[in-house]
Each structure stands twice: as structure tokens, then as C-alpha cells.
Amino acid sequence: DQQVKQNSPSLSVQEGRISILNCDYTNSMFDYFLWYKKYPAEGPTFLISISSIKDKNEDGRFTVFLNKSAKHLSLHIVPSQPGDSAVYFCAASGQSTDSWGKLQFGAGTQVVVTP
Amino acid sequence: DADVTQTPRNRITKTGKRIMLECSQTKGHDRMYWYRQDPGLGLRLIYYSFDVKDINKGEISDGYSVSRQAQAKFSLSLESAIPNQTALYFCATSPSWGGTEAFFGQGTRLTVV
Numbered sequence: 001d002q003q004v005k006q007n008s009p010s011l012s013v014q015e016g017r018i019s020i021l022n023c024d025y026t027n028s029m030f031d032y033f034l035w036y037k038k039y040p041a042e043g044p045t046f047l048i049s050i051s052s053i054k055d056k057n058e059d060g061r062f063t064v065f066l067n068k069s070a071k072h073l074s075l076h077i078v079p080s081q082p083g084d085s086a087v088y089f090c091a092a093s094g095q096s097t098d099s100w101g102k103l104q105f106g107a108g109t110q111v112v113v114t115p
Numbered sequence: 116d117a118d119v120t121q122t123p124r125n126r127i128t129k130t131g132k133r134i135m136l137e138c139s140q141t142k143g144h145d146r147m148y149w150y151r152q153d154p155g156l157g158l159r160l161i162y163y164s165f166d167v168k169d170i171n172k173g174e175i176s177d178g179y180s181v182s183r184q185a186q187a188k189f190s191l192s193l194e195s196a197i198p199n200q201t202a203l204y205f206c207a208t209s210p211s212w213g214g215t216e217a218f219f220g221q222g223t224r225l226t227v228v
Contacts, residue, residue: 018192101209
């Protein structure tokens with residue numbers, strides 16, 4: 001049973017507008033949440049993360065919001081650019097250092113940014 | 116040059132054959148991982164190693180084995196390949212301290228016919 005769920009397999013957004021990607025999790029022991037971006041024929045690359053002690057983390061055009069009570073996080077991309085077209089994976093890990101790197105992934109959301 | 120290098124990038128093999136996927140890294144990380152990606156399922160952890168003498172099973176280890184030949188090298192073997200092992204395989208590394216982020220190789224697309 002998947003502990004990290006991305007219920008939207010795809011998202012189409014116009015260039016310049018906001019992209020909002022959603023992720024839900026079921027395991028209350030998760031303590032770190034990460035977003036990865038993946039282009040075809042490449043490996044996932046780290047985008048942004050958030051610890052459970054925070055509810056928001058921002059890095060340039062990318063902001064991740066965490067709602068622990070709802071077990072929900074979202075990634076906002078503002079403004080969206082054509083180079084943002086990729087598959088985005090939500091991932092989670094536990095609190096202990098033994099959990100670091102051992103990530104539970106969602107199924108991914110394909111984002112297409114149109115001109 | 117990639118920090119995490121996987122070979123081969125693509126492989127087609129027959130059912131029942133033994134196959135090895137190799138991974139090497141220049142990041143100096145102690146921890147290495149093998150993940151498998153299937154459509155609609157995301158990435159799932161097959162095996163992981165926290166140092167040269169440490170090997171651990173992940174979520175989906177059946178049908179696979181690994182070898183950690185050195186800090187920088189971690190190989191994945193399919194002893195007798197079967198068609199449902201057709202997938203995209205990723206090697207990853209992470210530091211022992213300083214965060215939970217994992218760094219991925221470019222992947223190996225394996226097809227078992």
C-alpha cells in the first residue's frame with residue numbers, strides 16, 4: 001500500500017501561471033518531505049524539501065507547503081516556465097538518520113507548461 | 116561527468132539470464148541505494164547499503180541481490196531475470212549526515228523478454 005500518494009497523474013499549465021502539485025501521505029512517522037524533478041532519460045534531481053517542524057519552505061520560484069494535520073503537502077511553482085515541464089515526484093522519509101536517503105515516493109505528476 | 120554513473124544505460128535480456136547493473140559514484144557518500152521505477156508506482160527501494168560492510172533489503176528485494184565492492188561501487192544483480200523485472204532502475208547515494216536528500220544516477224532501462 002502506497003504511503004505517499006500523488007493523485008493527479010498530469011497537470012497542464014500556461015507559461016507564467018502558477019503550477020500547484022499535491023501530495024498526501026499516510027504514515028505519521030514521516031518527518032522529511034522532498035520534491036524531485038525528472039526529465040526523460042535522466043535521473044530524478046532534488047528540487048526542494050521541508051522538515052515537519054516547518055509549514056513552508058521557499059527557494060526561488062518553488063515553495064513547498066506542509067499541513068501535518070491533514071498529512072498533505074503541495075509544491076507551488078510561480079511563474080511556470082517551459083523548462084519546468086517534467087515529472088515531479090513527492091517523497092518522504094522518517095526522522096532517524098537511518099531513514100535518511102530511504103525514500104518513499106509517490107507515483108509522480110507529469111507537468112506540461114504550454115506557451 | 117555525472118556524480119553517480121550507471122552502466123549500462125539500456126539493456127535487453129532474455130528470461131532466465133543473469134544480469135548485473137553497475138553503479139559508481141564520485142560524491143564520496145557512504146550510503147548507496149538501488150531503486151526501481153514502474154509506471155504508476157513511483158520509485159521503490161530494492162536494496163541499500165550504509166557502508167561497505169552493510170547490506171540491507173528494501174521494500175522489493177525478492178529476485179535481486181547486491182554487492183558493495185567499495186565505497187564508490189554498488190552493483191545490482193538479477194540472478195534469473197523475469198519479464199516483470201522490466202523497469203527503470205536507479206542507483207542513488209546520500210551522505211551519512213547533513214540531510215535526507217538522495218542523489219540519483221541517470222538510470223538503466225532494463226527489458227526482460
